[in-house]
Amino acid sequence: MIRAWRQFVAIVRKDLVVEFRTREILLTMALFSMLLVIVFAFAFLSDPTRARDYGPGIIWVTVLFASTIGQNRLFDRERENGCLWSLLLSPTGAGTIFLAKATTQLVFTLLMELPTLLLILVFFDLPVVRPGAFAGALVLGTVALSLVGTLFSAMLMNARMKEVLLPLVTYPLLVPVVIAGVKVTSVAVGAPVAEDPGTWLRFLLGFDMIFAVATWFLFGRMIRA
Amino acid sequence: MARGNLWVRIGIVLAVLAAAAVATALYLVFFVAPLEATMGIVQKIFYFHVGSAMNMMLAFGVCALAGATYLASRPRSARVAAVADAIGIATAEVGVALGAIVLVTGPLWAKVAWGTYWTWEPRLTLSLMVFLLFVAYLALRAYAGSDRFGRGVAAGLSILGLPGIYFIRVAVERWGGAHPQVVYKGGLTHPGMRQAFFASVIAMLLVTATLVLMRTLVERRRQQVDALFLEIDRTTG
Amino acid sequence: MRVRALDLRADRVVRIAGRRHLLRDVTLSATSGELVAVLGRNGAGKTTLLSVLAGRQNPDGGRVTLAIDGRPATGAAARAAIGMLPHDLLIYPDLTARENLAFFMTLAGRAPDGAFVSDVLARIGLARDGDRPVRQFSRGMQQRTALGRLLVSGADAWVLDEPTTGLDESGRRWLLALLSEQVAAGRLVLMSSHHPSEVAACATRTVVLEAGRVVLDGPGGADGTAAAFARMDGGAA
Numbered sequence: 001m002i003r004a005w006r007q008f009v010a011i012v013r014k015d016l017v018v019e020f021r022t023r024e025i026l027l028t029m030a031l032f033s034m035l036l037v038i039v040f041a042f043a044f045l046s047d048p049t050r051a052r053d054y055g056p057g058i059i060w061v062t063v064l065f066a067s068t069i070g071q072n073r074l075f076d077r078e079r080e081n082g083c084l085w086s087l088l089l090s091p092t093g094a095g096t097i098f099l100a101k102a103t104t105q106l107v108f109t110l111l112m113e114l115p116t117l118l119l120i121l122v123f124f125d126l127p128v129v130r131p132g133a134f135a136g137a138l139v140l141g142t143v144a145l146s147l148v149g150t151l152f153s154a155m156l157m158n159a160r161m162k163e164v165l166l167p168l169v170t171y172p173l174l175v176p177v178v179i180a181g182v183k184v185t186s187v188a189v190g191a192p193v194a195e196d197p198g199t200w201l202r203f204l205l206g207f208d209m210i211f212a213v214a215t216w217f218l219f220g221r222m223i224r225a
Numbered sequence: 226m227a228r229g230n231l232w233v234r235i236g237i238v239l240a241v242l243a244a245a246a247v248a249t250a251l252y253l254v255f256f257v258a259p260l261e262a263t264m265g266i267v268q269k270i271f272y273f274h275v276g277s278a279m280n281m282m283l284a285f286g287v288c289a290l291a292g293a294t295y296l297a298s299r300p301r302s303a304r305v306a307a308v309a310d311a312i313g314i315a316t317a318e319v320g321v322a323l324g325a326i327v328l329v330t331g332p333l334w335a336k337v338a339w340g341t342y343w344t345w346e347p348r349l350t351l352s353l354m355v356f357l358l359f360v361a362y363l364a365l366r367a368y369a370g371s372d373r374f375g376r377g378v379a380a381g382l383s384i385l386g387l388p389g390i391y392f393i394r395v396a397v398e399r400w401g402g403a404h405p406q407v408v409y410k411g412g413l414t415h416p417g418m419r420q421a422f423f424a425s426v427i428a429m430l431l432v433t434a435t436l437v438l439m440r441t442l443v444e445r446r447r448q449q450v451d452a453l454f455l456e457i458d459r460t461t462g
Numbered sequence: 463m464r465v466r467a468l469d470l471r472a473d474r475v476v477r478i479a480g481r482r483h484l485l486r487d488v489t490l491s492a493t494s495g496e497l498v499a500v501l502g503r504n505g506a507g508k509t510t511l512l513s514v515l516a517g518r519q520n521p522d523g524g525r526v527t528l529a530i531d532g533r534p535a536t537g538a539a540a541r542a543a544i545g546m547l548p549h550d551l552l553i554y555p556d557l558t559a560r561e562n563l564a565f566f567m568t569l570a571g572r573a574p575d576g577a578f579v580s581d582v583l584a585r586i587g588l589a590r591d592g593d594r595p596v597r598q599f600s601r602g603m604q605q606r607t608a609l610g611r612l613l614v615s616g617a618d619a620w621v622l623d624e625p626t627t628g629l630d631e632s633g634r635r636w637l638l639a640l641l642s643e644q645v646a647a648g649r650l651v652l653m654s655s656h657h658p659s660e661v662a663a664c665a666t667r668t669v670v671l672e673a674g675r676v677v678l679d680g681p682g683g684a685d686g687t688a689a690a691f692a693r694m695d696g697g698a699a
Contacts, residue, residue, distance in 0.1 A: 003571050010568040018556045021595075082550035089518060089552075090569040090615070091542035148385075155378040159369040168364055169382055172357040173389040176396035183400075203395065210388050218384065221296045222377045224520065300520070372479070373522075454481040 007092040011100035016107065018077075025073045029112040033066035034119055041123045051124040052192075056185035059120055060141070060178050066116070067109045067145045068167050071153035074105060079157050094220030101154065102215075106146040113138060126189045133197040134188035140204035141181040144211060148173050151215045155222055180204050236438045243431035250424035258421035267337040272421055274330040276429030278352050281323040282390075284433060285355055288316040288362070289387045292380030299373070307448050308441075310376055313383065315440035317362045319433055324356030347398040354393045358386045465648035466618045468494045468543060469529040470515060476523030477510050477674075484510040486674040487524070492652060492667070494618065497645045499661040499682060500654040501690050502671035508654040509549070509623050511671060515652060516546040516621040530618070542571060545617030547625055551608040555597035559588050559607045562596060563614045570615035579614060586610045587636075601628040609640065619650040626660060638664050658694070662687040670694060 019025055040058045045051070078084040087097045117138075121128065128134050148170050156162040156169075180200040187197045254272050261268035294309035331349050332342040343349070362379050369375035470492045477485040485507050492498050492515075500508050513519045514526060517540060528540045535543060546552075553562050563579045583592040586606040591599070596607055605625065612620050620641075626634045641651050642664045655661050658668070665682030668690045678693045680686050 006568055006573075007571070010565055014554070014557065014561075014565050017561070018554060021556050081555060082548065082552050083554060085518060085548075085550075086552035086566070086611075087569065089516065089541055089544075089546055090566070091538040091571045092569050093538060151381070152378070155374075155381070156369060159375070161368050165361075165364060165368060169361045172354050172361060172393075173385060175354060176389075176392040179396040179400050199399075203392075207392055210392075211385070214385055214388060218296075218381045222381045303522075451481055455478055455483065458481060458483050459486055 004093060004096045007090075008096050008100045008103075011087065011092075011097065012103050012107075015074075015101075015104040019104075019108065025070055025077075025108055026111060028073055029066045029070040029108065030115055032069055033062045033112060033116040036062050036065060037116060037119050037123060045124070048125065051126060052186070052189050055120065055124045055126045055189060056182045056191070058124070059117065059185055060181045062116055062120070063109070063113055063138070063142065064145065064171075064174065064178065066112055067105070067142070067149060068170070070108050070112065071105060071149040072163060072166060074101070074108070074150075075153045075157045084154065084157065088223065094223060095216050098150065098154070098216055098219035102146045102150040105150045106142060109142050109146060110139070113142065128188060129190040130188040130197070133184050133201065136201050137181050137184035137188065137197075137204065140201065140208055141177050143208045144177045144204065145174060147208070147211050147215045151219055151222075154219070177204065177207060180207075232438070232442055236435065236442060239431060239435040239438060243428065243435045246424070246428035246431045250421065250428040253417070253421040253424045258417045259415055264337050267334060270330045270334045272425040273429065274327060274334060275422070276426040277323045277326040277330070278348070279426060280429050280433040281320050281327060281352065281355060281359075283430075284316045284320040284323060284437065285359070285383075285386060285390065287437070288313055288320065288359075289383045291316065292383035295380045296377060296384070299377070308445070310380075311441045311444035311448065312437070313376075313380060314363075314366060314444055315437045317359050317366070317379075317383075318440055319436045320359040321356065321363060322436075323429075323433065324352065324359060327352045328356060345397075345401050347394070347401070350397045350400075351390070351394050354397075355386075355390060358382070358389065362386075465494070466530050466543065467532070467648070468618050468650050469532075470544075470619060470650065470652075471527050472511070472515060472521075472524065473527065474524035475511075475514055475521045475526060477507075477514060477519065478522045483674050485514065485521075488671075488674070488676055489524075490515075490669065490676060490679065492619075492650055494648055494650045495645060496666045497641060497651045497653070497661075497664055497682065498667045498669060499658070499665035499690075500652060500669050500671065501656075501658050501661075501694065502654075503694060504656075505673075506671040507674040508671055510674075512546070512621050512623050512652060512654055513548070516544050517541060518546060518548070538571075542615075543617060544619045544621060545612040545615050547608050547612060547620065547622040549623055549627070551604055553596055553604065553607050553611060556595055558593045558595055559583060559599075559603075559610065560592040562607055563610050566611045567614040570617075572614075572616060582610050582613045585613065602630065602633045605629060605633070605637070609637070618648075620644065620652070622651070622653040624654050624656065626655060626657075634660060658687045658690045 037058070044054050044058065088094065120126065152169050153166055156165050159165055180203045183195045183200045184197045186193050187195055254269050260266060291309045291312040295306050295313060298305040298309060331352070335344060336342050362382055365375060365379040365382060369378050472488050472490045475485055475488045476483065488511060500511060502508050510519070514521050528535050528543065530539065530543055557565065560579055560583060563582060564574055567579065568574055583589050586609055588603065588606055588610070591603065596604055599607065625637060629637060638660070641653065645651050653661070662684055665686065668678065668680055668682050668686035669676060670678035670690050670693045678690060680689060
C-alpha cells in the first residue's frame with residue numbers, strides 16, 4: 001500500500017514538475033478559457049441585469065471546454081515519448097497510474113478555474129452569496145470532469161479524430177454534472193431560483209463516488225488490450 | 226456449421242413472428258383503438274413511439290452487458306469475446322435506429338399535443354442522451370481503431386453508460402422543475418387503446434430482437450471471414 | 463540486489479493486425495545468463511516479438527510465461543522483473559537525467575536512494591550532465607539515460623529493441639560491453655538488431671525471424687552469426 005502511495009505521489013509530482021517547467025498546458029487552458037469568457041460576454045451581455053441567469057451556465061461551459069482541451073494536451077505529452085508505456089510496463093498498478101493522472105488533471109483544471117472564475121465574476125458582476133456551495137459545486141464537478149476525461153483521453157491517445165471523439169464520448173456522460181453544477185452555482189450567485197443546493201451537491205458527490213470506482217476499475221481492463 | 230444455421234433459423238422464425246406482431250399491432254392501432262378526442266389520428270404515433278423508446282433502453286442495457294462480457298472474457302476466451310463484441314455493435318446500431326424513430330416521432334406528436342416540436346421534457350431528453358451515447362459508441366468503433374483496443378474503449382463507454390443513464394435520468398427529471406409532467410399511461414382509458422399499446426410494444430420488441438440477432442449474425446460472419454483471411458495468411462505468408 | 467534466475471517462454475505466440483499476421487506460432491525460450499540476439503529484416507516481426515515478450519502487447523494466440531526462481535510470475539511481479547527499452551526511449555525530456563532515474567526507481571517499487579542514483583549516473587557516464595534536462599542531450603546521451611532507467615529498476619531481464627540505432631562506433635561498443643557485463647552478472651538480455659555483425663562477439667544465442675516466424679534459433683558467436691547472415695541473405699524475397 002505504501003509503495004502504491006509512493007508511486008502515486010511520484011507520478012503526480014512528476015507531472016506537476018514537468019508542467020511547471022514548461023507551463024504549456026496551464027497556459028493553453030487558461031488563455032482559451034479567458035478568451036471564451038470574453039466571447040460569452042459579448043454574446044450575452046446585451047442585458048446585464050440578467051447576468052445571474054446565464055452566468056452560472058457560462059461558468060460551467062467554460063470549465064467543461066477548457067478541461068477537455070487540457071485533457072488532450074496532457075496525454076499528447078505522454079504519447080510523444082511513449083511515456084504512458086513506461087508507466088504501464090512498470091510494476092505500478094494500472095489503477096494507481098489512472099488515479100495519479102486524474103489527480104494531475106484535477107489540479108490543472110482547478111488552477112485554470114481560478115483566474116477564469118475571477119474574470120467571469122467581474123465581467124458579469126456576479127456576487128457570491130454562498131461561497132461554500134459555490135466552491136463545493138466546482139470542486140465536485142471538476143472531479144467528475146477529471147475522472148471521465150482522463151479515462152477516455154488516455155484511451156483515445158492514439159486515435160484518429162481524438163479531438164472530436166473525446167467530447168463526443170464524455171459530454172453525454174457529463175451532462176448531469178453540468179446540470180447539477182449550474183443549479184448549485186445559480187443559488188450560490190443569488191439567482192432567484194427555487195432549488196436546494198444540498199440535494200444537488202449530494203447528487204454530485206454520488207456521481208463522483210460511483211464514477212471514481214467505475215473509471216478506476218475500467219482503466220486497467222481497457223488499456224491492456 | 227450447424228450452430229450457425231440454427232441461429233439463422235431462429236432469426237427467420239423471429240422475423241416471421243415480428244411481422245405478424247407488427248401486422249396485428251397496426252390493425253389494433255388503426256381499427257380497434259378509438260380516435261383520441263383532442264389529437265385525432267396523430268395520437269396514434271404514441272403507440273410506436275413508446276415501444277421504440279422502451280426497446281432502445283433495453284438495447285442499451287444489452288449493449289452494456291455485452292461490453293462487460295467482452296472486457297471480462299477478452300483475456301480468457303477469444304470466442305466469447307468475439308460474440309459479445311458482435312452483440313455490442315448490433316445493439317448499438319439498432320439502438321441508433323430506434324433512437325432516430327423516437328426523436329422523429331416524438332416531436333411530431335409533441336407539435337400537435339403541446340404546440341411545440343421540442344420540449345425538454347424528461348423522457349424525451351433522456352431518449353436524446355441515450356441516442357447520443359449510442360452515436361458515441363459507433364463513432365468509437367469506427368474511428369478509435371478496429372483492433373482490440375478500440376473495441377475495449379467502446380465497451381467501456383457502454384458500461385459507464387449504465388450509471389450514466391441513471392444520473393442523466395435523475396438530473397433531467399429534477400431539472401425542468403416547473404414543466405408539465407406528461408403522464409403517458411394516464412391517457413389510455415379505453416381497453417382498445419391498451420390492447421393497441423401492448424401489441425405495439427411487443428411488436429417493437431420482436432422487431433428489435435430480430436434486427437439485433439440478424440446484425441449479430443452478420444458481424445459473426447464478418448469475423449469468420451477475417452479469420453479465414455488470417456488462416457490463408459498464416460499458411461502462405 | 464541479487465539478480466534472480468528467470469525463465470521466459472513464448473509458446474506458439476500469434477500476433478495479428480487486421481488480416482495479417484505479425485507473429486506466427488513463435489515458440490522461444492530464454493533464461494538468465496543469455497544474451498539473445500533477435501535478427502531479421504525490416505518487417506520480420508522483431509519489434510512485435512520483443513513487445514510481446516516484455517509484456518507491452520498481449521498475444522492474440524499462444525502464451526508468454528515467466529518464471530522467477532522457478533516459480534511462475536504474473537502481473538506486477540512479472541513487470542518488475544522485465545525492463546524494456548523500445549525505440550521511443552520512454553524517458554521524460556523535461557526532467558533531468560537524475561530526476562528521470564529517481565522517478566523510475568520509485569515506479570519500480572524501490573525506496574528512493576540518491577546515492578544509488580548517483581552511482582548509476584556515473585556508470586552510464588552522465589555524472590557531469592546528470593542535472594541537465596534530457597531534452598538537451600544528444601541521442602547517445604538519451605540512450606544512456608534510458609539504460610540508466612533499466613539499471614535503477616532492478617529488472618532481471620532486459621528487452622532492447624534496436625538499441626544501437628543512432629549511436630556512433632564508440633557508443634555501440636560501450637553499449638555492447640555494458641550488456642555483456644549484465645549478462646555476466648546473471649541477467650537475461652534480449653536485443654534486436656539489423657546488423658548481425660555487431661552482435662557477433664557478445665551474443666550467446668542467435669534467433670532469426672522472417673515474416674513473423676522463427677527460422678533459425680542457434681548459438682551465438684561467430685558461427686551463429688555466419689549462419690544468421692546466410693539465412694537472412696538466402697531467404698526468399
